[in-house]
Structure formats: C-alpha cells, structure tokens
Amino acid sequence: xxxxxxxxxxxxxxxxxxxxxxxxxxxxxxxxxxxxxxxxxxxxxxxxxxxxxxxxxxxxxxxxxxxxxxxxxxxxxxxxxxxxxxxxxxxxxxxxxxxxxxxxxxxxxxxxxxxxxxxxxxxxxxxxxxxxxxxxxxxxxxxxxxxxxxxxxxxxxxxxxxxxxxxxxxxxxxxxxxxxxxxxxxxxxxxxxxxxxxxxxxxxxxxxxxxxxxxxxxxxxxxxxxxxxxxxxxxxxxxxxxxxxxxxxxxxxxxxxxxxxxxxxxxxxxxxxxxxxxxxxxxxxxxxxxxxxxxxxxxxxxxxxxxxxxxxxxxxxxxxxxxxxxxxxxxxxxxxxxxxxxxxxxxxxxxxxxxxxxxxxxxxxxxxxxxxxxxxxxxxxxxxxxxxxxxxxxxxxxxxxxxxxxxxxxxxxxxxxxxxxxxxxxxxxxxxxxxxxxxxxxxxx
Ligand code: 4AD
Ligand code: MG
Numbered sequence: 001x002x003x004x005x006x007x008x009x010x011x012x013x014x015x016x017x018x019x020x021x022x023x024x025x026x027x028x029x030x031x032x033x034x035x036x037x038x039x040x041x042x043x044x045x046x047x048x049x050x051x052x053x054x055x056x057x058x059x060x061x062x063x064x065x066x067x068x069x070x071x072x073x074x075x076x077x078x079x080x081x082x083x084x085x086x087x088x089x090x091x092x093x094x095x096x097x098x099x100x101x102x103x104x105x106x107x108x109x110x111x112x113x114x115x116x117x118x119x120x121x122x123x124x125x126x127x128x129x130x131x132x133x134x135x136x137x138x139x140x141x142x143x144x145x146x147x148x149x150x151x152x153x154x155x156x157x158x159x160x161x162x163x164x165x166x167x168x169x170x171x172x173x174x175x176x177x178x179x180x181x182x183x184x185x186x187x188x189x190x191x192x193x194x195x196x197x198x199x200x201x202x203x204x205x206x207x208x209x210x211x212x213x214x215x216x217x218x219x220x221x222x223x224x225x226x227x228x229x230x231x232x233x234x235x236x237x238x239x240x241x242x243x244x245x246x247x248x249x250x251x252x253x254x255x256x257x258x259x260x261x262x263x264x265x266x267x268x269x270x271x272x273x274x275x276x277x278x279x280x281x282x283x284x285x286x287x288x289x290x291x292x293x294x295x296x297x298x299x300x301x302x303x304x305x306x307x308x309x310x311x312x313x314x315x316x317x318x319x320x321x322x323x324x325x326x327x328x329x330x331x332x333x334x335x336x337x338x339x340x341x342x343x344x345x346x347x348x349x350x351x352x353x354x355x356x357x358x359x360x361x362x363x364x365x366x367x368x369x370x371x372x373x374x375x376x377x378x379x380x381x382x383x384x385x386x387x388x389x390x391x392x393x394x395x396x397x398x399x400x401x402x403x404x405x406x407x408x409x410x411x412x413x414x415x416x417x418x419x420x421x422x423x424x425x426x427x428x429x430x431x432x433x434x435x436x437x438x439x440x441x442x443x444x445x
Contacts, residue, residue, distance in 0.1 A: 007043030070100040133261035159189025165395035185210035193230035230412030244277035314340035334358040366423035372413025379403035
C-alpha cells in the first residue's frame with residue numbers, strides 16, 4: 001500500500017513512494033518535463049513529471065490543466081535543495097496522476113487584482129499562498145494564547161454572546177431582537193468574567209466579540225476575537241507584569257513555529273526576535289508630554305495637525321504610532337483620563353480624574369493590541385459610576401453584587417487576536433487576518 005501523506009510531513013518519506021491529494025497551484029513545462037506546484041492545505045511541494053514515466057497522453061493533458069485542478073499524485077519523494085515549497089527542498093518524481101477535476105479559468109490568476117476584487121472572492125483567495133500563511137500564523141497565535149493561560153492555571157470559561165447591556169460604551173452596540181426584547185451582541189465577556197473569578201480565581205474567555213464601529217480604519221473589524229484573562233487579587237502592576245510575559249510568549253512561540261510562513265510574508269523577524277519583557281511603561285501624563293514634544297519637533301505640517309493633543313483627549317492612531325515608534329518594544333501607557341475609558345475602572349488614589357487603566361501599544365504603527373485595567377472593587381464607587389454613565393441600573397445589579405460578597409482587588413485585559421496577527425505578520429490592513437472579515441462595508445462572502 002502506498003501511504004497517502006500530508007506535504008508538511010514530506011521530509012519523513014524521502015526515497016519512498018507516496019500519494020499526495022491536493023490542488024494545482026501553478027505549472028511550467030520545458031521539453032520532456034512538467035513542474036507542478038502542488039498544495040494540499042498543509043504545505044506546498046513540486047511534482048516533477050517526466051514524459052516517458054507517464055506516457056504521451058497524460059503528459060499532454062497535464063500540460064494544459066489549469067490552476068486549482070484537483071489531483072491525486074503518486075510518486076517517489078526526493079531531496080532537491082533547489083526545490084521550492086513549504087517545507088523547502090523536497091520534490092516528488094511523479095509516476096501516476098489522477099485528475100479529479102480539471103479546472104480552467106480560475107478567477108484569481110497571478111495577475112494583479114484590487115483588494116475589493118480579492119475580498120469579493122475571499123472564498124477562493126484564502127487558497128493563495130500569502131493568505132494561507134496568515135491563517136496558519138493566526139492558528140498558532142491562538143494556540144500559544146491557550147497554552148500559556150492553561151499552563152498558568154487559568155480556567156477557560158465561555159461568556160455569553162447575547163447580552164442585555166453595554167460594557168464598552170453604547171455607541172458601538174449591535175442591537176438584536178431577542179423575543180421582542182432589546183439585546184446586543186457582546187462587546188466583551190469581561191463583566192461575566194468578573195463573576196467567574198469569584199468562583200474560579202483566574203479565568204479567561206476567548207471568542208468572538210462585536211463592535212458596530214462606524215470607522216473604516218485599517219485596525220477595526222465589526223467582528224473580532226478577543227482573549228480576556230481576569231484575575232482575582234491582582235492590581236495594575238501585577239497586570240502589566242503578566243501582560244508582558246504573555247505577549248513575549250505569543251511572539252516567541254509564533255516565531256519558533258511559523259518561520260516559513262513569516263518568511264513567505266516577508267516579515268522582518270529580527271524585530272520580533274527582540275520582543276522581550278520587560279516592556280517600557282509610562283503614564284498617560286508622560287505620554288501626552290512626549291507626543292507634544294514629537295509634534296513640536298515635526299517638520300511635516302500634516303503630521304503636526306494629526307498629533308494635536310491636550311491632556312484629557314483619547315489617543316488616535318497617529319498618537320499611538322508616533323509614541324510607539326520611540327521604542328522597539330510594545331509600550332504600556334497607564335493611568336488614562338477617566339472620561340475616555342469604560343465605567344468600571346478603578347479610580348487612581350487621590351486623582352479621581354485618572355483611572356487604573358493600561359493599554360499596550362504595539363510597535364511599527366500597529367497601535368493598541370491590549371486594553372485592560374484594575375476594576376472598581378467598592379460597590380458604592382461602582383454604583384456612582386453606573387449612574388454617571390446613565391446605564392440602566394436593572395442590568396447591573398448582579399455586577400454590583402460582586403462587590404458586596406467578598407470583594408477583592410482584581411484586574412484583567414483583552415487582547416485583540418486580529419490586531420496581534422496583523423502585527424506579527426506585518427500586514428498593512430487588519431482585514432487579511434480574518435478568514436471572512438466583517439467590516440463597515442463588508443459582510444460577504
Ligand atoms: O480596549 P477594549 O475595548 O477592551 C475591552 O473590551 C475590555 N473589556 C477588555 C478587558 O479588559 N477584558 O478592547 C480590547 C482589545 C483592543 O486592545 C484591540 O486589540 C481589540 O480588543 N479591539 C479590536 N480589534 C479589532 N477591531 C475592533 N473594532 C476592536 N476593538 C477592540
Ligand atoms: Mg481599548
């Protein structure tokens with residue numbers, strides 16, 4: 001019996017006859033030879049067809065089959081250091097081929113296509129090598145996240161998607177009809193995780209979250225995945241120390257496991273190799289002063305305009321980008337003004353206009369990848385915040401309860417998966433990090 005193998009394992013079969021099931025990526029021919037680039041989902045390799053081995057009829061047929069024809073190829077695996085592929089350096093000397101479906105005029109040919117065309121054909125575009133590489137990196141990042149948290153003793157717990165109330169501001173809620181009652185798609189699982197820590201100590205949820213963002217930036221999706229760890233007996237300093245270990249682990253694990261994919265994406269991995277804890281930390285106050293200084297020194301009037309900021313303003317992308325540019329590491333900015341952050345953040349002792357929040361800004365213009373904070377632990381302070389934000393009290397009673405029965409200092413954060421993937425892959429736009437992205441102007445296919 002000839003074994004059917006996955007291309008990713010091809011190195012173990014040198015000298016053996018194997019079958020590969022997959023698709024034709026492209027082909028070239030020269031005299032008595034055809035070079036088939038084959039992909040099977042796990043990798044890519046080269047099939048070399050020699051006319052005398054397969055006969056004239058099959059040879060002529062193989063010369064003209066189109067990209068994405070489905071195939072079963074049987075042949076002997078050889079080493080060839082010049083053979084392209086993932087993994088590199090192997091090829092198959094083809095002995096038999098069964099064409100399952102011959103395809104012609106595949107819409108996404110190697111010619112240049114605009115992004116909108118490619119996104120309209122996302123169901124096919126996913127097969128191309130760069131999209132393939134991104135999804136493999138994404139899966140590895142997810143795995144690294146889960147491994148790290150599980151190994152640290154966290155309980156993975158699922159939080160609801162359908163929720164009656166807002167947690168991250170009312171302007172980005174997707175409203176749904178819940179048996180004639182108003183409900184929303186979850187912006188975060190955090191409030192439920194604050195209940196979960198009372199039962200389990202250290203927890204995380206990891207799933208899709210929704211924001212009706214009316215912004216068309218390269219950092220925003222309407223549906224994205226967020227991992228949200230929440231820890232009892234944790235303050236702001238504990239939080240930063242934990243986050244930097246977490247991010248270092250994610251980056252270094254991905255680098256170690258996805259070298260070929262990052263190479264295909266032409267990612268400068270030396271930048272990633274330097275991502276090591278501890279990360280620089282600065283207060284919002286200091287960050288504003290730095291941005292103002294960068295602005296003063298800037299020559300470009302357009303940049304000067306974009307960097308306009310006063311104490312109390314939230315950061316936009318240009319502020320985050322310029323600030324993070326000063327470091328080769330992700331940067332923590334803590335102690336934002338209370339007015340720009342969510343209602344549940346613990347006030348800074350002696351400075352009620354500031355809260356114990358911390359964002360982590362990625363380098364190279366990728367901006368905020370983590371948002372987190374220490375949470376309010378006093379029921380009266382929380383109740384006052386809920387009223388100040390004019391949130392419907394009937395939906396927050398249970399949340400205030402958590403502060404009445406064994407309240408403890410606690411903290412947590414949310415890391416956006418897609419922004420992390422965009423950064424690690426070095427992608428221009430977040431839409432390529434999701435297999436089927438949902439944005440302001442797209443929910444198809
Ligand atoms: O800063 P955010 O809004 O924080 C929360 O939702 C907290 N409840 C998390 C927590 O403390 N448990 O979002 C956290 C992260 C951001 O830093 C960003 O990486 C990502 O989620 N994010 C988005 N990613 C893509 N598209 C969007 N529209 C995003 N909004 C937030
Ligand atoms: Mg945020």
